[in-house]
Amino acid sequence: MYAQLNIERIIEANPQVVYLITHGNPEDVKKGFMEEMKKNPAWNNIDAVKNNHIEILPPHLFSTNPGTNIIDAIEYMANSLKATENK
Numbered sequence: 001m002y003a004q005l006n007i008e009r010i011i012e013a014n015p016q017v018v019y020l021i022t023h024g025n026p027e028d029v030k031k032g033f034m035e036e037m038k039k040n041p042a043w044n045n046i047d048a049v050k051n052n053h054i055e056i057l058p059p060h061l062f063s064t065n066p067g068t069n070i071i072d073a074i075e076y077m078a079n080s081l082k083a084t085e086n087k
Contacts, residue, residue: 011042017084018048019055021063026056053084 022029034054037043048054057063061073 007042011046014046015048016051017053017055017081018046019057019080021057021059023059023063030054030056055080 037049043049
């Protein structure tokens with residue numbers, strides 16, 4: 001189950017990174033989301049968008065229950081967050 005997102009709460013939280021799960025081509029999806037986010041004034045002020053910290057999560061780890069890959073999924077997130085901190 002995935003949580004419903006509320007744009008007002010996202011803006012209030014001002015995330016440093018936005019993670020997306022997609023079933024399509026990751027680069028096309030990221031490009032489309034970035035274009036939409038940059039057009040929307042609400043998203044323009046979020047640090048993740050300003051700093052281009054939009055990440056597509058690997059579908060084999062995140063689009064379904066990772067099950068036995070849970071450790072790989074957690075390590076992926078930890079490494080991704082560390083990389084973002086260092087940018």
